[in-house]
């Protein structure tokens with residue numbers, strides 16, 4: 001009898017030890033990736049996969065994002081998958097989940113600049129989601145730079161477009177942007193299937209990634225010519 005009970009205590013100890021080790025790994029990766037997202041806000045999907053494989057190779061990207069989001073929930077923040085429409089990179093972005101995200105990041109803007117932020121977003125929305133930066137008054141310069149740095153806007157060759165953080169924000173979802181058939185993410189830089197009864201949306205760079213021979217609408221099989 002005594003040997004059995006000793007044995008079970010030993011087993012219990014080993015189990016406890018294993019559990020503690022598992023918990024350590026658990027806290028470690030939550031800490032690791034929380035820090036990563038708080039510092040960077042935007043993390044390329046490829047980099048994230050690489051980092052998981054290097055440090056925590058037993059974990060899947062979806063389970064990590066799910067667990068991180070459980071921790072971020074209390075802060076009204078969430079990691080969402082998005083796309084950088086200028087590079088075609090899929091990214092994960094940390095955004096606040098309140099209805100007016102822009103006003104939340106805007107704790108860094110004063111009232112006057114906040115007005116400019118909203119004007120800029122409106123301008124973009126009313127101009128088919130892109131504007132020439134040099135068409136803007138100089139007074140927009142500083143808010144523009146901040147929004148670009150925060151990945152709410154992209155600037156490529158002097159053209160401003162919506163960046164990955166804005167695309168998946170609550171404001172953008174109110175715009176009801178079309179979703180790309182390939183990546184299922186919202187978009188402003190893309191092409192619609194030319195078949196007028198179909199009109200399925202595709203990001204330009206998602207299409208490019210597919211290769212020209214596959215540029216056929218998955219709904220109606222119409223050829224997609226985007227040039």
Ligand SMILES: [Zn+2]
Pocket residue numbers: 083180181182183184185202203206
């Ligand atoms: Zn896409």
Ligand SMILES: [Zn+2]
Pocket residue numbers: 193194195198199200217218219220221222
């Ligand atoms: Zn189609």
